[in-house]
Amino acid sequence: MAQAMGGKEPTKKIKxxxxxxxxxxxxxxxxxxxxxxxxxxxxxxxxxxxVKGVAVDISHISTPSIVTGYDKEDDGLVKALTDADxxxxxxxxxxxPGMSRDDLFNINASIVRDLAQSIASTCPKAFIxxxxxxxxxxxPIVAEVLKKAGVFDPKRLFGVTTxxxxxxxxxxxxIIGQSNASSTFNVPVIGGHSGVTIxxxxxxxxxxxxxxxxxxxxxxxxxIQFGGDEVVQAKAxxxxxxxxxxxxxxxxxxxxxxxxxxxxxxxxxDSYILLKADASGSKELLKHTDNVELDYFxxxxxxxxxxxxKILPIGELSEYEQTLMKKAVEELKGNIVKGVSFVEAxx
Ligand code: NAI
Numbered sequence: 001m002a003q004a005m006g007g008k009e010p011t012k013k014i015k016x017x018x019x020x021x022x023x024x025x026x027x028x029x030x031x032x033x034x035x036x037x038x039x040x041x042x043x044x045x046x047x048x049x050x051v052k053g054v055a056v057d058i059s060h061i062s063t064p065s066i067v068t069g070y071d072k073e074d075d076g077l078v079k080a081l082t083d084a085d086x087x088x089x090x091x092x093x094x095x096x097p098g099m100s101r102d103d104l105f106n107i108n109a110s111i112v113r114d115l116a117q118s119i120a121s122t123c124p125k126a127f128i129x130x131x132x133x134x135x136x137x138x139x140p141i142v143a144e145v146l147k148k149a150g151v152f153d154p155k156r157l158f159g160v161t162t163x164x165x166x167x168x169x170x171x172x173x174x175i176i177g178q179s180n181a182s183s184t185f186n187v188p189v190i191g192g193h194s195g196v197t198i199x200x201x202x203x204x205x206x207x208x209x210x211x212x213x214x215x216x217x218x219x220x221x222x223x224i225q226f227g228g229d230e231v232v233q234a235k236a237x238x239x240x241x242x243x244x245x246x247x248x249x250x251x252x253x254x255x256x257x258x259x260x261x262x263x264x265x266x267x268x269x270d271s272y273i274l275l276k277a278d279a280s281g282s283k284e285l286l287k288h289t290d291n292v293e294l295d296y297f298x299x300x301x302x303x304x305x306x307x308x309x310k311i312l313p314i315g316e317l318s319e320y321e322q323t324l325m326k327k328a329v330e331e332l333k334g335n336i337v338k339g340v341s342f343v344e345a346x347x
Pocket of ligand 1: 021023026046095104108132135161163
């Protein structure tokens, strides 16, 4: 079993493949993954040939993992995916000002579908972490491709919504004047990963948001839901969140490694998953959705050796959060159908 290692070599082989590794998220995420003391192999793949240079650059860092870089030449994708235990996907185009995540669907849906087909045939047992937007639809796309290939395991597929959690921590700490303590804030964010489907449960914030008015709660909720727009506008056409997303992606992968490979128990992270991954756990959600059954939702997930170990209850919602839930459910339904139908129509 691999262990935290202050200078020691990892004792178990763990390979991560990063698809879209030369991009705005891909490069800093590759850098962070190279910091992991637990990974033994890090394969970087991108259609942009510069990815090979990125791999050489990162390979000079003196941490355990062996880094390899591949573009499309010579079956690069298959080589990157061979023996991968974890596949992280930030491949695709990002938003420009005025675009919603759903506007990215036409381009990113095919990219994600094609990558999923290669995963299905090369490393079907890998844990898959989907970053490419619109996550609400790209996760169902990956699932449908794997189902068609007969290799789908819902416990191993995750939509990475961790950036919404980082934003919720940061903005909540800020509003009560405790920015320095933001990393200690625990604010669940459930639902999906796009606008009104993002549902921060501020009523469950730990520490509680004492002295914060309902008006402030509503403004804070909107800021978390549309935090990505702040970055898109500030970058003025040069892309969307990349560095904070890389940090979020790394946090998710680190926790997955801890739970799945390092035997750590009690690792909980909110993630957008197929609810059937733990049919008994997902039942509690129905009482909050007016019994509307959704296939996918971001829920608190206890991670374990097989990936999803257990879906944890989302707990009580405030009246305001219940109204947000209705809007989130309505929009998510369409996003999910869009992803599923895309694969039905195109495969
Ligand atoms: P980027 O354009 O900087 O990088 C994307 C990379 O993907 C490029 O290097 C490109 O060559 C590569 N790529 C394109 N097609 C590919 C394919 N078929 N196989 C492998 N690589 C391919 O974009 P950025 O900023 O890195 O964003 C990537 C994705 O992540 C976007 O869809 C964006 O919307 C999404 N995103 C998701 C977030 C989340 O919270 N889940 C947050 C921020 C962005």
